[in-house]
Amino acid sequence: MSTATTERHDAAGHSTTPIVELENVGKSYGNVHALRGVSLNVRQGEVTCVLGDNGAGKSTLIKIMSGLHDHTDGTMKLDGVVRRFGSPREAQASGIATVYQDLALAPLMSVWRNFFLGNELRKGPLRTLDIARMKRICADELGKMGVFVPDLDGPVAGLSGGQRQCIAIARAIYFGARVIILDEPTAALGVKQSGVALRYIVKARDAGLGVIFITHNPHHAYLVGNHFVILKLGRVVLDAHRDDLTLEQLTTEMAGGQELGELSHELRGVDPGKVIDPGEVEHGQVEAPALSPEERKAVEREEEEELRA
Numbered sequence: 001m002s003t004a005t006t007e008r009h010d011a012a013g014h015s016t017t018p019i020v021e022l023e024n025v026g027k028s029y030g031n032v033h034a035l036r037g038v039s040l041n042v043r044q045g046e047v048t049c050v051l052g053d054n055g056a057g058k059s060t061l062i063k064i065m066s067g068l069h070d071h072t073d074g075t076m077k078l079d080g081v082v083r084r085f086g087s088p089r090e091a092q093a094s095g096i097a098t099v100y101q102d103l104a105l106a107p108l109m110s111v112w113r114n115f116f117l118g119n120e121l122r123k124g125p126l127r128t129l130d131i132a133r134m135k136r137i138c139a140d141e142l143g144k145m146g147v148f149v150p151d152l153d154g155p156v157a158g159l160s161g162g163q164r165q166c167i168a169i170a171r172a173i174y175f176g177a178r179v180i181i182l183d184e185p186t187a188a189l190g191v192k193q194s195g196v197a198l199r200y201i202v203k204a205r206d207a208g209l210g211v212i213f214i215t216h217n218p219h220h221a222y223l224v225g226n227h228f229v230i231l232k233l234g235r236v237v238l239d240a241h242r243d244d245l246t247l248e249q250l251t252t253e254m255a256g257g258q259e260l261g262e263l264s265h266e267l268r269g270v271d272p273g274k275v276i277d278p279g280e281v282e283h284g285q286v287e288a289p290a291l292s293p294e295e296r297k298a299v300e301r302e303e304e305e306e307l308r309a
């Protein structure tokens with residue numbers, strides 16, 4: 001019996017089957033439900049942004065995908081096959097690399113040593129370090145990401161925050177990552193360095209990786225993202241493709257959406273549940289509530305009908 005499957009590809013030649021697929025994934029720490037019913041796809045050549053406030057469940061999500069924690073509900077699939085990673089090493093061997101905020105770089109060690117840290121190349125019967133080859137590969141791989149480091153022997157501490165991010169990303173790609181999880185890569189960076197890091201995210205995406213970009217910042221997410229998921233108290237409250245979402249909508253949702261509107265009313269002294277007497281508005285006693293586009297259209301239609309009558 002043939003087990004061959006017909007894999008579909010998009011216009012860029014990337015497989016449309018998600019590399020990682022979470023279905024209704026949940027995670028409880030005792031009585032604390034850190035994640036509930038989270039579904040998420042990571043595809044080749046796409047940046048999936050996961051946004052959320054403190055305690056939303058972002059770290060828990062990263063830990064499940066990177067093999068640090070096991071989920072307690074739902075399924076995780078890798079290339080369409082149900083998987084559970086027993087350890088971070090297993091996740092890495094499956095091509096899932098996580099770049100944490102601290103980057104796991106040794107600041108006083110040289111750039112090339114950091115690139116190969118724990119995976120040093122050796123040569124000859126005495127297995128001595130193949131320094132020349134490591135430096136050459138390091139320069140080539142950084143070059144592919146558009147980074148030029150004048151002195152590969154210099155310490156990583158001498159590089160900018162954005163360049164350090166790039167070394168961590170280039171290293172993950174070189175060692176076989178197909179999915180790269182970036183844990184708030186721009187959180188500790190200024191505007192210019194955030195721009196550098198965002199460029200590398202796009203490079204990783206264009207190199208055909210599936211990128212998960214964890215961030216608090218909707219502006220950064222919208223610059224590079226193809227897909228957006230907002231977590232709140234462990235649940236997905238927004239899941240949208242870029243074509244179906246404006247930056248304004250993403251920013252509003254991230255800032256609290258409806259809750260923010262209610263807060264704004266409250267701070268202006270208007271009870272959102274209160275039925276407003278049009279007379280009060282007319283006499284300037286209370287401010288007219290903002291109308292949604294649909295409500296505005298309905299009002300315009302009513303006014304037109306009144307005029308015609």
Ligand SMILES: Nc1ncnc2c1ncn2[C@@H]1O[C@H](COP(=O)(O)OP(=O)(O)OP(=O)(O)O)[C@@H](O)[C@H]1O
Nearest residue numbers: 029032033034052053054055056057058059060061
């Ligand atoms: N090991 C743990 N034991 C018990 N509760 C935990 C544990 N880890 C996380 N939690 C709880 O799970 C919820 C989600 O936490 P998580 O760290 O995943 O959120 P986060 O979005 O990464 O937040 P932050 O941006 O602050 O890092 C929180 O209520 C947190 O207190």
